[in-house]
Amino acid sequence: MHDIRLIRENPQAFDAALARRGVEPIAESLLALDAKRRAVTTRMQEAQSRRNDASKAIGQAMAQGDKAKAEALKAEVAELKQTLPALEEEDRALAAELQDALAGLPNLPADDVPPGEDESANVELSQWGERREFAFEPKEHADLGPALGMDFETGANISGARFTFLRGQMARLHRALGQFMLDRQTAENGYTECAPPLLVRDEAAFGTGQLPKFTDDLFRTTDGRWLIPTAEVSLTNAVREQIIDEAQFPIRMTALTPCFRSEAGAAGKDTRGFIRQHQFEKVELVSVVRPEESEAEHERMTECAEGVLQALGLPYRKMLLCAGDMGATARKTYDLEVWLPGQGAWREISSCSNCGDYQARRMNARYRPEGSKKTEFVHTLNGSGLAVGRTLVAVLENYQQEDGSVEVPEALRPWMGGVTRLKP
Incomplete structure (x- = not known):
């Protein structure tokens, strides 16, 4: 706004x-x-x-x-x-x-956002980690996963395309990833764990910018509510219509939730595998801060997402998105792209955005600076810390063995009940 x-x-x-x-x-x-x-x-x-x-x-x-x-x-x-x-x-x-x-207008890009119309103009800022050298031809997760419990056929039979049924050790690994991420963001990075609603009203979806522009990307219930496409919607709207006490800043919230997206604009993209699903889980990070703190908070949030990838030993690169490739609500966005050896490509696994006061104006979320009689709009930020399904894909492809098994990263083993390897 x-x-x-x-x-x-x-x-x-x-x-x-x-x-x-x-x-x-x-x-x-x-x-x-x-x-x-x-x-x-x-x-x-x-x-x-x-x-x-x-x-x-x-x-x-x-x-x-x-x-x-x-x-x-x-x-x-x-x-x-x-x-x-x-x-x-x-x-x-x-x-x-x-x-x-x-x-209906997008946010204004920050001054240091590079020009460009699409992802080809995004700027690589850094890379982390060594890409593994394989003594065999690494498989894509869609080929590797079924023998380990990633059941695409049953998911499609139950719900249609872009749904997957996870079984046994695969479901355990998926759960372990979400719990590991959530525990890390709360215990180490100072985010407050939340369990927010998965259904929201029009005002909430408008507040974070999903409505009116992205109606086709959402699922709507028969009583007029919307299934959240990300916990950003619920978490950010926790401060809507409020004048926040300055002593509360910075407000940092996180949640592990299911997310639901119609993928209306993704026809034909990633129809094979676990990359782009109608239902998926994600650990979301949301910050609400004073305007003068939002740039530093953006860097901090991105580092919190990077820390998960580093702990899991997954090679990634950090991208600064160009003006034409950012989401409508963002004034500046960093994408983290993980290396998938089976695909031989970098794939987005986290997007961290500074929205400035764009969402705050839509939500009427304000604070009163100390010594001032006037209120000002807060700044809001959001990021993935991380998308659980895509992290699962990255673990499968990076930790696969020649016999079709997958080694469990060391950092995840406390959440795996002693399981160190997924076996076909």
Whole structure:
């Protein structure tokens, strides 16, 4: 969400920033709509004020015995009472039209976000870990997994495409990964564990930017709620419509939840295997901070996600996304891409974003700086710490053995009940 006052102050800068995200110039039309709304608001306020003044003057005229003036004032008040509802309705309609126009626009990219239209313009910042040298041809997880308990056929028979049924040791490894990540983020990185709702109302999905733009990517229930595509929605909305006590900062929350996505924009992508599912689990990280703290918090959050990959010994690279490849709510995003030897490719496993005050404006989440009478919008950040299914894929492909077994990473063994290897 954007502040129309800032657009009024510098419409050229607003258009220039959005142009980096491929948005055509729009400030002029927004300001025209804003001017129209403000003119109607002024007329409405003037009419309300005149009605109040005329109503008071009626009594004064009657007290003075001036019946003619009193009758004229009554007629004026009656006319204003008929006029005002139309003005009020026009004001509401124009305010809603302006809000819808602003709500449909993406966040402005930070100054250090590189230009570009798609992932080809993303910038690699660093790599970590050594890629394993195999004495055999490594398999993709979709070929390796079925003998270990990754049952694609049963999942599809029960629910259709993009669903998987995990069995036995594979289900245990999947659970161990989620618990390991959650414990690490809470015990070592200071995030508060939460168990949030998986169903949310329109206001919550709007607050974090899923609505109205990404309706087709969500699943909706028959009573009008939405299944969360990520715990970011529930966790971030924990501060909606609040004025937060400054002493609470930084607020850091984490949750391990199922996530649900229709993948409407991913037709034909990753239809084979466990990479892109309609239902998956993820450990989500959310921070709510003062504006001056959000850049440092973004670096910290990304390091918390990186720590999981490092503990598991999974090679990865850190990417700075270009303006055209970021999510709509982000002003700056780092992606962590893990190396998958079976695919011979880097694949996203975490995305950490600084949203600035974009979501806070949509949620009306504020705080009052010490010594100030005015409130300011908080800054919100979110990231994956990590996507459990994709981490499972990375473990399978990086720790596979020639006989089809998979070694369990050392860091996971406390959560595996003594199991050190998945065997076909």
